[in-house]
Amino acid sequence: MNVLPGLLASQYSLIYNVLSFTIASMLSSFVFFLAARQQVGAAYRPALLFSALVVGIAGYHYLRIFDSFEAAYTMVDGAYAPSGKPFNDAYRYVDWLLTVPLLLVELVAVLHLSKAVGRSMLTKLIIAAVLMIGLGYPGEAEYTNLQTRAIWGTLSSIPFVYILYVLWVQLGAQVSNQSDTVKRLLRITRVVLLATWGVYPITYLLPILGIDTQSSVVAIQTGYALADVASKCGYGLLIFFIARAKSEEDGSIPQANAHADRKSVV
Numbered sequence: 213m214n215v216l217p218g219l220l221a222s223q224y225s226l227i228y229n230v231l232s233f234t235i236a237s238m239l240s241s242f243v244f245f246l247a248a249r250q251q252v253g254a255a256y257r258p259a260l261l262f263s264a265l266v267v268g269i270a271g272y273h274y275l276r277i278f279d280s281f282e283a284a285y286t287m288v289d290g291a292y293a294p295s296g297k298p299f300n301d302a303y304r305y306v307d308w309l310l311t312v313p314l315l316l317v318e319l320v321a322v323l324h325l326s327k328a329v330g331r332s333m334l335t336k337l338i339i340a341a342v343l344m345i346g347l348g349y350p351g352e353a354e355y356t357n358l359q360t361r362a363i364w365g366t367l368s369s370i371p372f373v374y375i376l377y378v379l380w381v382q383l384g385a386q387v388s389n390q391s392d393t394v395k396r397l398l399r400i401t402r403v404v405l406l407a408t409w410g411v412y413p414i415t416y417l418l419p420i421l422g423i424d425t426q427s428s429v430v431a432i433q434t435g436y437a438l439a440d441v442a443s444k445c446g447y448g449l450l451i452f453f454i455a456r457a458k459s460e461e462d463g464s465i466p467q468a469n470a471h472a473d474r475k476s477v478v
């Protein structure tokens with residue numbers, strides 16, 4: 213819980229609109245991922261269900277974040293002053309605590325690795341994800357005591373680097389038997405994961421880099437929200453493409469070309 217600084221009307225509107233856009237993205241992705249389950253083989257449907265769960269959980273939390281943000285401000289003389297009600301940062305961290313492990317489950321589920329390999333990899337990834345989020349939280353509410361923010365941020369970065377290591381080195385070694393199409397999609401997914409997950413620690417660092425508190429609040433709220441859209445909705449879409457490619461390859465859905473042929477006959 214945190215009392216935010218006063219904001220200019222333009223700063224307030226930017227956060228307000230980005231939060232609203234994020235809710236729309238999460239809710240529409242939820243419907244899309246559920247509907248898209250029909251377009252992949254049965255083996256890949258759990259991955260899409262996890263994608264839907266992630267955006268469903270995030271959509272709910274963004275509704276709460278939006279309410280909390282609105283309640284934290286009151287308009288005074290054309291600008292926004294803190295209303296005295298604290299802004300609840302914890303929604304975001306609770307959301308990550310649930311959704312980050314599920315995003316990793318999505319990836320392992322869509323690859324359909326052997327049970328033993330999948331389970332051991334997921335155990336490591338989930339423990340590291342929980343540590344990363346748990347260690348980041350105590351520093352998040354610190355806009356003023358920047359040393360505290362820096363210490364927790366550094367601790368949280370250790371499991372973050374470990375997750376990247378597991379995804380690149382260990383997962384990389386497990387996918388050598390997948391087709392070229394799947395390998396290519398997987399490479400794109402991992403780069404998207406790195407590019408979008410990398411936004412979080414950078415955003416977290418902003419107050420430490422000497423940016424004033426007001427701008428930090430704007431950057432943190434919009435940065436986290438847009439990163440969430442990319443890392444949950446965008447990434448989920450890539451997981452869907454992988455599921456579709458693998459379903460076509462193993463014959464659990466008709467090949468895209470065969471489908472086109474059939475259509476042209478009818």
Ligand SMILES: *C/C=C(C)/C=C/C=C(C)/C=C/C1=C(C)CCCC1(C)C
Nearest residue numbers: 348365368369372409412413416443
């Ligand atoms: C859907 C939400 C996602 C993918 C959230 C990912 C969050 C992170 C990768 C957060 C990482 C952090 C650090 C590596 C250090 C500073 C503290 C965090 C928690 C922002």
